[in-house]
Amino acid sequence: MVLADLTAGAVEDAQQRAVTRPLAEVERAALSRQPARDALAALAPADRVKIIAEVKRASPSRGDLASIPDPAHQASLYEQGGASAISVLTEGRRFKGSLADLEAVTTAVSLPVLRKDFIATPYQVLEARASGADLVLLIVAALEQPLLAELHALVLELGMTPLVETHSADEVSRAADIGARLVGVNARDLSTFELDRDLFGRVADRIPADAIKVAESAVLAPADVAHYRAAGADVVLIGEALVTGDPVATLGAFLAAGAPTEGESA
Numbered sequence: 631m632v633l634a635d636l637t638a639g640a641v642e643d644a645q646q647r648a649v650t651r652p653l654a655e656v657e658r659a660a661l662s663r664q665p666a667r668d669a670l671a672a673l674a675p676a677d678r679v680k681i682i683a684e685v686k687r688a689s690p691s692r693g694d695l696a697s698i699p700d701p702a703h704q705a706s707l708y709e710q711g712g713a714s715a716i717s718v719l720t721e722g723r724r725f726k727g728s729l730a731d732l733e734a735v736t737t738a739v740s741l742p743v744l745r746k747d748f749i750a751t752p753y754q755v756l757e758a759r760a761s762g763a764d765l766v767l768l769i770v771a772a773l774e775q776p777l778l779a780e781l782h783a784l785v786l787e788l789g790m791t792p793l794v795e796t797h798s799a800d801e802v803s804r805a806a807d808i809g810a811r812l813v814g815v816n817a818r819d820l821s822t823f824e825l826d827r828d829l830f831g832r833v834a835d836r837i838p839a840d841a842i843k844v845a846e847s848a849v850l851a852p853a854d855v856a857h858y859r860a861a862g863a864d865v866v867l868i869g870e871a872l873v874t875g876d877p878v879a880t881l882g883a884f885l886a887a888g889a890p891t892e893g894e895s896a
């Protein structure tokens with residue numbers, strides 16, 4: 631199963647890093663950072679869809695996407711284009727990302743930054759904060775409920791915001807059970823790679839009213855942003871479509887598509 635393998639690989643890589651950088655040291659580094667940026671404020675529902683723009687070099691489903699030699703510059707373009715937060719894939723094996731990418735991006739932008747990885751241990755959460763992350767992705771399908779609750783609590787304790795990712799109504803219920811305030815619905819099945827843009831609309835009403843609703847993946851054109859907005863998304867998370875071409879122009883088109891239409895009462 632791809633998700634289980636990705637998670638096992640990410641945990642193994644973190645264990646390797648822990649050999650030279652033990653948990654106590656990472657914890658000290660995490661606690662000495664400036665406070666995390668307020669992602670819930672940055673992503674709060676508005677009359678228009680907000681965008682989390684992702685630094686994504688490669689993926690298991692699509693292979694190499696873009697070399698992105700300077701992730702900080704890429705993220706700066708996203709900020710210039712109107713993104714509300716940045717996502718950085720830090721998984722190295724299949725996505726070609728790193729914690730160095732995360733650190734570089736957090737230094738370059740003033741927006742909240744998400745560590746997007748396959749997180750399953752407290753060590754990885756501490757590493758995220760130590761590298762400047764403001765948000766941490768927790769994938770419900772990869773975690774048993776007690777571990778999901780434990781990691782969620784740790785992310786909050788460190789002053790960061792957990793983005794709790796789901797892919798079914800049951801997983802949305804599990805996110806609600808731990809009090810998630812930022813809930814993602816990923817259109818991509820992380821094991822089969824199938825994309826289902828309508829999944830968000832089918833499960834959105836299960837997301838607690840006080841939570842911010844994030845539609846993740848499968849935005850290739852402005853119409854896809856409009857589709858997610860019509861289904862109730864507050865935020866969309868976009869990777870592949872932004873890593874080639876002109877991200878500032880692309881973001882402009884996506885943001886326009888996520889704005890109220892003429893005649894619609896804002």
Ligand SMILES: O=C(O)c1ccccc1NCC(=O)[C@H](O)[C@H](O)COP(=O)(O)O
Nearest residue numbers: 689690691820846847848849868869870
């Ligand atoms: O993108 C993949 O192929 C993938 C495969 C297995 C696990 C996770 C994967 N991607 C992570 C993401 O969820 C996306 O990077 C993110 O939502 C943006 O998606 P997109 O806009 O479709 O690039």
